[in-house]
Amino acid sequence: MIKYNKNLLEVPNDLRLPSILNISAKQEASIFFIVVAIFIAGILLFNVFSQKAQAKLAYGTWEEALNEEKLTMMGKNSLMPVLSPAGPEFSVAREITVVITAYSSTPEQTDDTPFITASGKTTKDGIIANNYLPFGTKIKIPELYGEKVFVVEDRMSWKKGNYHFDIWFPSYQEAKNFGVKRAVIEILEG
Numbered sequence: 001m002i003k004y005n006k007n008l009l010e011v012p013n014d015l016r017l018p019s020i021l022n023i024s025a026k027q028e029a030s031i032f033f034i035v036v037a038i039f040i041a042g043i044l045l046f047n048v049f050s051q052k053a054q055a056k057l058a059y060g061t062w063e064e065a066l067n068e069e070k071l072t073m074m075g076k077n078s079l080m081p082v083l084s085p086a087g088p089e090f091s092v093a094r095e096i097t098v099v100i101t102a103y104s105s106t107p108e109q110t111d112d113t114p115f116i117t118a119s120g121k122t123t124k125d126g127i128i129a130n131n132y133l134p135f136g137t138k139i140k141i142p143e144l145y146g147e148k149v150f151v152v153e154d155r156m157s158w159k160k161g162n163y164h165f166d167i168w169f170p171s172y173q174e175a176k177n178f179g180v181k182r183a184v185i186e187i188l189e190g
Contacts, residue, residue, distance in 0.1 A: 129154035132162035
């Protein structure tokens, strides 16, 4: 059985930071936390700058890539490439005329989990609700949104018909301002 030897595990007092710099144990702990914080900040900054350098190599400048929607900023320190869901791999399978309204994540307009869609996804820009199309179906509304692609990830009240779509908006006022519109949608496949 190995016995614990306190003398072998401890740093000799004359080599400890407080004795070298004439500081207290509290000051030693403060210095330790400052060094750790600087180290973490350095890692985060390196991550941001290396992503921006990679973006510059691939797209010219990272600002241009953000403006052209080739990259998106995730949080405050991460760049992610954007793959266009409406690229050449998608084609229009069908066009139908529908009624389009809007909703937001307010208790009056949703169930008891207002920021979770019926498919289990978190609400975000580009989410649309419909009772007919399967979850994950991609659609475009060219008359209103041009080439923007929406994804069916939510359901509506059973009272709404199959030809009624509800676009998610981040605020109640934006949803209210959208109103009710009649438009042709393109159901995408591929």
